[in-house]
Amino acid sequence: MNVLVINAGSSSLKYQLLNVERQELLAKGICERVGSAESFHKHGLDENERVIDAHMADHDDAMALVLESLTSGPAKAVDSLAEIDAVGHRIVQGGKYFDRSVLIDEDVVAKIDELAELAPLHNKAALMGIRACQKHMPDVPMVAVFDTSFFQTLPPKAYMYPLPYELYEKYAIRKYGAHGTSHRYISERAAAVLDEPIDELKLITCHLGNGCSISAIDHGVAVDTSMGLTPLDGLMMGTRCGAIDPAIVPFVMEHEGLSPAEMNDLMNKKSGLLGISGISNDLRSVRDASEKGDERAMLAYDMYSNSVKKYIGQYIAVMGGVDAIVLTAGVGENCEKMRRLIFTGLQPLGIILDEEKNRQRGFEREISADSSQVKIIIIPTNEEYMIARDTYEIIHERVGMEDGVHDAAEILM
Ligand code: AMP
Numbered sequence: 001m002n003v004l005v006i007n008a009g010s011s012s013l014k015y016q017l018l019n020v021e022r023q024e025l026l027a028k029g030i031c032e033r034v035g036s037a038e039s040f041h042k043h044g045l046d047e048n049e050r051v052i053d054a055h056m057a058d059h060d061d062a063m064a065l066v067l068e069s070l071t072s073g074p075a076k077a078v079d080s081l082a083e084i085d086a087v088g089h090r091i092v093q094g095g096k097y098f099d100r101s102v103l104i105d106e107d108v109v110a111k112i113d114e115l116a117e118l119a120p121l122h123n124k125a126a127l128m129g130i131r132a133c134q135k136h137m138p139d140v141p142m143v144a145v146f147d148t149s150f151f152q153t154l155p156p157k158a159y160m161y162p163l164p165y166e167l168y169e170k171y172a173i174r175k176y177g178a179h180g181t182s183h184r185y186i187s188e189r190a191a192a193v194l195d196e197p198i199d200e201l202k203l204i205t206c207h208l209g210n211g212c213s214i215s216a217i218d219h220g221v222a223v224d225t226s227m228g229l230t231p232l233d234g235l236m237m238g239t240r241c242g243a244i245d246p247a248i249v250p251f252v253m254e255h256e257g258l259s260p261a262e263m264n265d266l267m268n269k270k271s272g273l274l275g276i277s278g279i280s281n282d283l284r285s286v287r288d289a290s291e292k293g294d295e296r297a298m299l300a301y302d303m304y305s306n307s308v309k310k311y312i313g314q315y316i317a318v319m320g321g322v323d324a325i326v327l328t329a330g331v332g333e334n335c336e337k338m339r340r341l342i343f344t345g346l347q348p349l350g351i352i353l354d355e356e357k358n359r360q361r362g363f364e365r366e367i368s369a370d371s372s373q374v375k376i377i378i379i380p381t382n383e384e385y386m387i388a389r390d391t392y393e394i395i396h397e398r399v400g401m402e403d404g405v406h407d408a409a410e411i412l413m
Helices: 059-071 106-117 120-136 149-153 164-172 182-193 249-256 261-269 272-277 283-290 294-320 329-334 336-343 355-359 385-402 407-413
Strands: 002-008 013-020 022-031 040-041 049-055 086-091 142-146 202-208 211-217 222-227 326-327 375-378
Touching: 002 149, 013 059, 013 211, 013 329, 022 059, 040 059, 049 211, 059 120, 086 120, 086 385, 106 120, 120 142, 142 385, 149 182, 149 222, 149 326, 164 211, 182 202, 182 211, 182 222, 182 326, 182 375, 182 385, 202 294, 211 294, 222 294, 249 261, 272 283, 272 294, 283 294, 283 336, 294 336, 329 336
Parallel strands: 002 086, 086 142, 202 326, 326 375
Antiparallel strands: 002 013, 013 022, 022 040, 040 049, 202 211, 211 222
16 A cells, blocks of 8 residues: 655645555655745655755645656656555644544544644644645545644643643643654564563653654553643753743743743744754754864753753653663764763663664664663654554555445545
Protein backbone atom coordinates (compact mmCIF):
# COMPACT_ATOMS: atom_id res chain seq x y z
CA MET A 1 0.00 0.00 0.00
CA ASN A 2 1.33 3.45 -0.98
CA VAL A 3 0.49 6.07 1.65
CA LEU A 4 0.92 9.79 1.14
CA VAL A 5 1.85 11.40 4.48
CA ILE A 6 0.92 15.07 4.77
CA ASN A 7 2.22 17.48 7.40
CA ALA A 8 0.57 20.83 6.77
CA GLY A 9 1.86 23.94 8.57
CA SER A 10 0.37 27.42 8.39
CA SER A 11 2.48 28.35 5.35
CA SER A 12 4.03 25.02 4.40
CA LEU A 13 3.05 21.56 3.24
CA LYS A 14 5.52 18.72 3.80
CA TYR A 15 4.90 15.30 2.32
CA GLN A 16 6.32 11.83 1.84
CA LEU A 17 5.03 8.97 -0.27
CA LEU A 18 5.85 5.60 1.34
CA ASN A 19 5.25 2.01 0.45
CA VAL A 20 4.34 0.50 3.81
CA GLU A 21 4.87 -3.23 3.10
CA ARG A 22 8.33 -2.59 1.67
CA GLN A 23 9.06 0.23 4.18
CA GLU A 24 10.29 2.19 1.18
CA LEU A 25 10.33 5.95 0.76
CA LEU A 26 9.16 6.69 -2.81
CA ALA A 27 9.21 10.50 -2.80
CA LYS A 28 9.32 13.47 -0.50
CA GLY A 29 9.13 17.22 -0.68
CA ILE A 30 7.91 20.47 0.76
CA CYS A 31 5.97 23.50 -0.41
CA GLU A 32 7.17 26.56 1.46
CA ARG A 33 5.92 30.12 1.95
CA VAL A 34 2.51 29.06 0.66
CA GLY A 35 0.35 32.16 0.24
CA SER A 36 3.27 34.53 -0.39
CA ALA A 37 4.90 35.81 -3.58
CA GLU A 38 8.10 33.87 -2.75
CA SER A 39 6.47 30.44 -2.55
CA PHE A 40 8.50 27.52 -3.85
CA HIS A 41 8.33 23.74 -4.02
CA LYS A 42 11.13 21.22 -3.38
CA HIS A 43 10.55 17.69 -4.61
CA GLY A 44 12.57 14.50 -4.97
CA LEU A 45 14.87 12.15 -3.13
CA ASP A 46 18.43 13.27 -2.24
CA GLU A 47 20.44 14.02 -5.39
CA ASN A 48 17.25 14.04 -7.50
CA GLU A 49 15.78 16.86 -5.41
CA ARG A 50 14.86 19.91 -7.40
CA VAL A 51 13.48 23.30 -6.47
CA ILE A 52 10.54 24.61 -8.46
CA ASP A 53 9.50 28.26 -8.22
CA ALA A 54 5.74 28.16 -8.29
CA HIS A 55 3.08 30.51 -7.11
CA MET A 56 0.86 28.83 -4.54
CA ALA A 57 -1.93 31.07 -3.30
CA ASP A 58 -3.10 28.48 -0.75
CA HIS A 59 -2.85 24.83 0.36
CA ASP A 60 -5.17 23.84 -2.44
CA ASP A 61 -2.67 25.09 -5.04
CA ALA A 62 0.16 23.44 -3.11
CA MET A 63 -1.64 20.08 -3.08
CA ALA A 64 -2.27 20.26 -6.83
CA LEU A 65 1.43 20.87 -7.37
CA VAL A 66 2.45 18.02 -5.06
CA LEU A 67 0.21 15.57 -6.91
CA GLU A 68 1.57 16.77 -10.25
CA SER A 69 5.19 16.26 -9.08
CA LEU A 70 4.38 12.80 -7.72
CA THR A 71 2.86 11.63 -10.98
CA SER A 72 4.79 13.43 -13.73
CA GLY A 73 8.15 14.95 -14.58
CA PRO A 74 11.70 13.64 -14.04
CA ALA A 75 11.29 12.89 -10.31
CA LYS A 76 7.85 11.27 -10.47
CA ALA A 77 7.23 8.43 -8.00
CA VAL A 78 4.12 6.79 -9.48
CA ASP A 79 2.41 6.77 -12.88
CA SER A 80 -0.98 7.98 -11.72
CA LEU A 81 -2.99 9.05 -8.68
CA ALA A 82 -4.60 5.59 -8.70
CA GLU A 83 -1.36 4.30 -7.19
CA ILE A 84 -1.84 6.40 -4.04
CA ASP A 85 -3.96 4.15 -1.82
CA ALA A 86 -4.43 6.33 1.25
CA VAL A 87 -3.42 9.60 2.89
CA GLY A 88 -2.20 10.02 6.49
CA HIS A 89 -2.40 13.51 8.00
CA ARG A 90 -0.31 14.68 10.93
CA ILE A 91 -2.55 16.64 13.32
CA VAL A 92 -1.01 18.51 16.25
CA GLN A 93 -3.95 18.71 18.67
CA GLY A 94 -6.39 15.85 19.22
CA GLY A 95 -7.54 17.07 22.65
CA LYS A 96 -9.51 14.64 24.76
CA TYR A 97 -11.36 13.25 21.73
CA PHE A 98 -8.63 11.20 20.15
CA ASP A 99 -6.55 8.64 22.04
CA ARG A 100 -5.57 6.94 18.76
CA SER A 101 -5.42 7.54 15.03
CA VAL A 102 -8.78 7.54 13.20
CA LEU A 103 -10.29 7.37 9.74
CA ILE A 104 -11.27 10.90 8.71
CA ASP A 105 -14.97 11.67 8.24
CA GLU A 106 -16.95 14.89 8.67
CA ASP A 107 -17.31 14.34 12.43
CA VAL A 108 -13.51 14.02 12.81
CA VAL A 109 -13.04 17.17 10.71
CA ALA A 110 -15.51 19.06 12.95
CA LYS A 111 -13.63 17.97 16.10
CA ILE A 112 -10.23 18.98 14.67
CA ASP A 113 -11.79 22.36 13.89
CA GLU A 114 -13.23 22.68 17.40
CA LEU A 115 -9.79 21.90 18.90
CA ALA A 116 -8.13 24.63 16.84
CA GLU A 117 -8.54 26.95 19.82
CA LEU A 118 -5.80 24.93 21.58
CA ALA A 119 -3.45 24.92 18.54
CA PRO A 120 -4.70 27.68 16.24
CA LEU A 121 -1.95 27.68 13.60
CA HIS A 122 -1.50 23.94 13.43
CA ASN A 123 -5.01 22.51 13.42
CA LYS A 124 -6.31 25.11 10.93
CA ALA A 125 -3.40 24.28 8.62
CA ALA A 126 -4.10 20.55 8.93
CA LEU A 127 -7.71 21.20 7.98
CA MET A 128 -6.56 23.04 4.86
CA GLY A 129 -4.45 20.00 3.99
CA ILE A 130 -7.41 17.65 4.54
CA ARG A 131 -9.76 19.79 2.44
CA ALA A 132 -7.20 20.03 -0.38
CA CYS A 133 -6.79 16.23 -0.44
CA GLN A 134 -10.56 15.73 -0.40
CA LYS A 135 -10.80 17.99 -3.43
CA HIS A 136 -8.00 16.45 -5.47
CA MET A 137 -8.39 12.81 -4.38
CA PRO A 138 -12.06 12.50 -3.36
CA ASP A 139 -12.12 8.70 -3.31
CA VAL A 140 -8.92 8.08 -1.38
CA PRO A 141 -9.41 7.22 2.34
CA MET A 142 -7.64 9.47 4.84
CA VAL A 143 -6.46 8.92 8.38
CA ALA A 144 -5.69 11.50 11.09
CA VAL A 145 -2.68 10.81 13.32
CA PHE A 146 -2.50 13.07 16.37
CA ASP A 147 0.64 14.33 18.15
CA THR A 148 -1.27 14.27 21.42
CA SER A 149 -2.99 10.86 21.36
CA PHE A 150 -0.03 8.91 22.78
CA PHE A 151 -0.31 11.02 25.94
CA GLN A 152 -3.99 10.41 26.59
CA THR A 153 -2.84 7.68 29.01
CA LEU A 154 -1.36 10.26 31.41
CA PRO A 155 -3.00 10.07 34.86
CA PRO A 156 -4.85 13.20 36.10
CA LYS A 157 -2.07 13.90 38.64
CA ALA A 158 0.28 14.37 35.66
CA TYR A 159 -2.01 16.21 33.25
CA MET A 160 -3.78 18.63 35.62
CA TYR A 161 -2.36 22.08 36.46
CA PRO A 162 -2.79 23.38 40.00
CA LEU A 163 -5.07 26.21 38.84
CA PRO A 164 -8.74 26.73 39.80
CA TYR A 165 -10.51 23.55 38.67
CA GLU A 166 -13.14 25.63 36.83
CA LEU A 167 -10.54 26.60 34.22
CA TYR A 168 -10.16 22.93 33.33
CA GLU A 169 -13.93 22.54 33.10
CA LYS A 170 -14.44 25.76 31.12
CA TYR A 171 -11.48 25.69 28.72
CA ALA A 172 -10.07 22.14 28.97
CA ILE A 173 -6.78 23.62 30.21
CA ARG A 174 -4.56 20.60 30.95
CA LYS A 175 -1.40 18.95 29.68
CA TYR A 176 -1.82 17.34 26.26
CA GLY A 177 1.84 16.87 25.28
CA ALA A 178 3.24 16.89 21.74
CA HIS A 179 5.72 14.92 19.57
CA GLY A 180 3.68 11.84 20.59
CA THR A 181 4.22 10.05 17.28
CA SER A 182 7.98 10.39 17.72
CA HIS A 183 7.94 9.19 21.36
CA ARG A 184 5.75 6.22 20.38
CA TYR A 185 8.05 5.27 17.51
CA ILE A 186 11.33 5.52 19.44
CA SER A 187 9.94 3.65 22.45
CA GLU A 188 8.84 0.77 20.21
CA ARG A 189 12.17 0.70 18.38
CA ALA A 190 14.13 0.91 21.66
CA ALA A 191 12.29 -2.19 22.94
CA ALA A 192 13.18 -3.95 19.67
CA VAL A 193 16.85 -2.92 19.98
CA LEU A 194 16.88 -4.14 23.60
CA ASP A 195 15.08 -7.29 22.47
CA GLU A 196 12.62 -6.98 25.37
CA PRO A 197 8.82 -6.59 25.38
CA ILE A 198 7.92 -2.92 25.77
CA ASP A 199 5.46 -3.79 28.54
CA GLU A 200 8.36 -4.90 30.72
CA LEU A 201 10.39 -1.69 30.35
CA LYS A 202 10.65 1.70 32.00
CA LEU A 203 11.81 4.17 29.35
CA ILE A 204 12.66 7.86 29.26
CA THR A 205 12.42 9.10 25.68
CA CYS A 206 14.09 12.40 24.72
CA HIS A 207 13.17 14.18 21.47
CA LEU A 208 15.91 16.83 21.25
CA GLY A 209 15.70 18.91 18.10
CA ASN A 210 14.73 22.50 17.53
CA GLY A 211 11.62 21.59 19.53
CA CYS A 212 12.39 19.43 22.57
CA SER A 213 10.30 17.12 24.71
CA ILE A 214 10.89 14.25 27.09
CA SER A 215 8.53 11.50 28.25
CA ALA A 216 8.26 8.83 30.90
CA ILE A 217 6.95 5.57 29.40
CA ASP A 218 6.19 2.96 32.01
CA HIS A 219 5.56 -0.56 30.65
CA GLY A 220 4.60 0.85 27.24
CA VAL A 221 2.24 3.49 28.67
CA ALA A 222 3.06 7.22 28.66
CA VAL A 223 2.77 8.45 32.28
CA ASP A 224 4.29 11.93 31.95
CA THR A 225 5.66 14.29 29.32
CA SER A 226 7.30 17.71 29.36
CA MET A 227 5.18 19.61 26.82
CA GLY A 228 1.93 20.92 28.23
CA LEU A 229 -1.24 22.58 27.03
CA THR A 230 0.97 23.75 24.19
CA PRO A 231 4.46 22.81 22.92
CA LEU A 232 5.93 25.78 24.81
CA ASP A 233 6.25 23.97 28.14
CA GLY A 234 9.06 21.81 29.47
CA LEU A 235 12.62 21.79 28.17
CA MET A 236 14.60 24.78 26.92
CA MET A 237 14.49 24.63 23.10
CA GLY A 238 15.87 26.36 20.02
CA THR A 239 13.67 29.45 20.31
CA ARG A 240 11.18 28.42 23.02
CA CYS A 241 11.81 29.06 26.71
CA GLY A 242 10.16 25.93 28.12
CA ALA A 243 9.09 26.02 31.78
CA ILE A 244 9.70 29.33 33.57
CA ASP A 245 8.30 30.94 36.68
CA PRO A 246 4.77 31.92 35.51
CA ALA A 247 5.02 35.23 37.40
CA ILE A 248 7.63 36.33 34.85
CA VAL A 249 4.88 36.57 32.21
CA PRO A 250 2.82 39.43 33.75
CA PHE A 251 6.06 41.09 34.98
CA VAL A 252 7.59 41.32 31.50
CA MET A 253 4.27 42.28 29.90
CA GLU A 254 3.86 45.17 32.33
CA HIS A 255 7.46 46.41 32.24
CA GLU A 256 7.97 46.01 28.49
CA GLY A 257 4.41 47.05 27.57
CA LEU A 258 3.74 43.85 25.64
CA SER A 259 0.38 42.48 24.50
CA PRO A 260 -0.46 38.79 25.10
CA ALA A 261 0.39 38.05 21.45
CA GLU A 262 3.76 39.83 21.73
CA MET A 263 4.58 38.00 24.94
CA ASN A 264 3.67 34.70 23.30
CA ASP A 265 5.96 35.59 20.42
CA LEU A 266 8.82 36.43 22.79
CA MET A 267 8.54 33.10 24.58
CA ASN A 268 8.04 31.02 21.42
CA LYS A 269 10.38 32.69 18.95
CA LYS A 270 12.96 34.79 20.79
CA SER A 271 13.92 32.65 23.78
CA GLY A 272 15.72 29.34 24.31
CA LEU A 273 19.17 28.88 22.75
CA LEU A 274 18.60 31.96 20.58
CA GLY A 275 17.50 34.19 23.44
CA ILE A 276 20.37 33.26 25.75
CA SER A 277 23.20 33.09 23.17
CA GLY A 278 21.99 36.00 21.04
CA ILE A 279 23.56 34.04 18.18
CA SER A 280 21.28 31.31 16.86
CA ASN A 281 18.64 28.73 17.62
CA ASP A 282 20.87 26.19 15.87
CA LEU A 283 22.91 24.21 18.38
CA ARG A 284 25.80 23.84 15.94
CA SER A 285 26.33 27.61 15.76
CA VAL A 286 25.97 27.94 19.54
CA ARG A 287 28.50 25.11 20.04
CA ASP A 288 31.00 26.72 17.63
CA ALA A 289 30.70 30.09 19.39
CA SER A 290 31.04 28.49 22.82
CA GLU A 291 34.22 26.73 21.71
CA LYS A 292 35.61 30.13 20.70
CA GLY A 293 34.95 31.37 24.24
CA ASP A 294 31.64 33.24 23.77
CA GLU A 295 30.27 33.31 27.33
CA ARG A 296 26.59 33.57 26.48
CA ALA A 297 26.91 30.68 24.04
CA MET A 298 28.61 28.62 26.79
CA LEU A 299 25.78 29.50 29.17
CA ALA A 300 23.12 28.53 26.59
CA TYR A 301 24.85 25.20 26.06
CA ASP A 302 25.04 24.50 29.79
CA MET A 303 21.43 25.50 30.39
CA TYR A 304 20.18 23.23 27.60
CA SER A 305 21.98 20.15 28.98
CA ASN A 306 20.93 20.99 32.54
CA SER A 307 17.31 21.26 31.49
CA VAL A 308 17.40 17.71 30.02
CA LYS A 309 19.29 16.35 33.04
CA LYS A 310 16.66 17.69 35.46
CA TYR A 311 13.80 16.03 33.58
CA ILE A 312 15.67 12.71 33.50
CA GLY A 313 15.90 12.92 37.30
CA GLN A 314 12.20 13.76 37.62
CA TYR A 315 11.08 10.88 35.46
CA ILE A 316 13.28 8.35 37.25
CA ALA A 317 11.45 9.44 40.41
CA VAL A 318 8.03 9.30 38.69
CA MET A 319 8.59 5.70 37.50
CA GLY A 320 10.69 4.51 40.45
CA GLY A 321 13.62 3.69 38.13
CA VAL A 322 14.48 3.47 34.45
CA ASP A 323 15.80 0.70 32.19
CA ALA A 324 16.79 2.80 29.20
CA ILE A 325 17.07 6.43 28.10
CA VAL A 326 16.34 6.91 24.41
CA LEU A 327 17.56 9.90 22.39
CA THR A 328 16.35 11.19 19.04
CA ALA A 329 16.08 14.19 16.65
CA GLY A 330 18.80 16.58 15.41
CA VAL A 331 20.58 17.11 18.72
CA GLY A 332 19.87 13.72 20.31
CA GLU A 333 21.04 11.81 17.25
CA ASN A 334 24.01 13.93 16.24
CA CYS A 335 25.55 15.99 19.01
CA GLU A 336 28.09 13.94 20.96
CA LYS A 337 29.14 16.94 23.03
CA MET A 338 25.61 17.65 24.25
CA ARG A 339 25.07 13.97 25.05
CA ARG A 340 28.30 13.97 27.10
CA LEU A 341 27.16 17.03 29.08
CA ILE A 342 23.69 15.57 29.72
CA PHE A 343 25.04 12.31 31.14
CA THR A 344 28.01 13.72 33.06
CA GLY A 345 27.47 13.21 36.78
CA LEU A 346 24.68 10.63 36.44
CA GLN A 347 26.94 7.68 37.38
CA PRO A 348 25.42 7.48 40.91
CA LEU A 349 22.07 6.77 39.21
CA GLY A 350 23.60 3.85 37.29
CA ILE A 351 23.77 5.84 34.03
CA ILE A 352 27.20 5.69 32.37
CA LEU A 353 27.96 6.88 28.85
CA ASP A 354 30.64 5.04 26.84
CA GLU A 355 32.87 7.83 25.45
CA GLU A 356 34.00 5.81 22.45
CA LYS A 357 30.48 4.61 21.47
CA ASN A 358 29.25 8.19 21.93
CA ARG A 359 31.74 9.37 19.30
CA GLN A 360 30.78 6.76 16.70
CA ARG A 361 28.21 7.53 14.01
CA GLY A 362 25.50 5.16 12.89
CA PHE A 363 21.83 4.31 12.84
CA GLU A 364 20.06 2.73 15.85
CA ARG A 365 22.67 2.05 18.54
CA GLU A 366 23.51 1.71 22.21
CA ILE A 367 26.00 4.24 23.60
CA SER A 368 26.06 3.26 27.28
CA ALA A 369 29.04 1.56 28.91
CA ASP A 370 28.82 -2.19 29.48
CA SER A 371 28.85 -1.45 33.22
CA SER A 372 25.90 0.97 32.98
CA GLN A 373 22.75 -0.37 34.68
CA VAL A 374 20.67 1.93 32.50
CA LYS A 375 21.05 1.61 28.72
CA ILE A 376 21.41 4.76 26.62
CA ILE A 377 20.12 4.26 23.09
CA ILE A 378 19.97 6.43 19.99
CA ILE A 379 17.01 5.88 17.68
CA PRO A 380 16.59 8.16 14.63
CA THR A 381 12.92 9.14 14.72
CA ASN A 382 10.59 8.42 11.82
CA GLU A 383 7.24 10.08 12.38
CA GLU A 384 6.26 9.74 8.73
CA TYR A 385 6.69 5.99 8.79
CA MET A 386 4.56 5.80 11.96
CA ILE A 387 1.81 7.88 10.31
CA ALA A 388 1.94 5.66 7.21
CA ARG A 389 1.80 2.52 9.36
CA ASP A 390 -1.21 3.75 11.37
CA THR A 391 -2.94 4.66 8.11
CA TYR A 392 -2.20 1.22 6.68
CA GLU A 393 -3.50 -0.56 9.78
CA ILE A 394 -6.71 1.47 10.00
CA ILE A 395 -7.50 1.02 6.31
CA HIS A 396 -6.79 -2.72 6.53
CA GLU A 397 -9.01 -3.06 9.58
CA ARG A 398 -11.83 -1.28 7.76
CA VAL A 399 -11.38 -3.23 4.55
CA GLY A 400 -11.42 -6.47 6.57
CA MET A 401 -14.67 -5.40 8.28
CA GLU A 402 -16.53 -4.51 5.11
CA ASP A 403 -17.83 -7.65 3.46
CA GLY A 404 -16.94 -7.97 -0.19
CA VAL A 405 -14.81 -4.81 -0.24
CA HIS A 406 -11.38 -5.47 -1.65
CA ASP A 407 -10.09 -2.09 -2.59
CA ALA A 408 -9.21 0.41 0.15
CA ALA A 409 -10.60 3.28 -1.92
CA GLU A 410 -14.04 1.62 -2.02
CA ILE A 411 -14.70 2.01 1.67
CA LEU A 412 -15.47 5.70 1.58
CA MET A 413 -17.58 5.58 -1.56
P1 AMP B 1 15.57 18.92 14.27
O1 AMP B 1 14.53 19.86 14.79
O2 AMP B 1 15.34 17.49 14.70
O3 AMP B 1 15.81 19.04 12.81
O4 AMP B 1 16.95 19.33 14.99
C1 AMP B 1 17.54 20.58 14.75
C2 AMP B 1 18.66 20.80 15.76
O5 AMP B 1 19.61 19.73 15.65
C3 AMP B 1 19.44 22.09 15.52
O6 AMP B 1 19.65 22.74 16.75
C4 AMP B 1 20.75 21.60 14.96
O7 AMP B 1 21.80 22.45 15.30
C5 AMP B 1 20.92 20.27 15.65
N1 AMP B 1 21.86 19.42 14.93
C6 AMP B 1 21.70 18.82 13.72
N2 AMP B 1 22.84 18.14 13.36
C7 AMP B 1 23.74 18.36 14.36
C8 AMP B 1 25.10 17.98 14.57
N3 AMP B 1 25.75 17.21 13.70
N4 AMP B 1 25.71 18.40 15.71
C9 AMP B 1 25.05 19.17 16.60
N5 AMP B 1 23.77 19.56 16.46
C10 AMP B 1 23.13 19.17 15.35
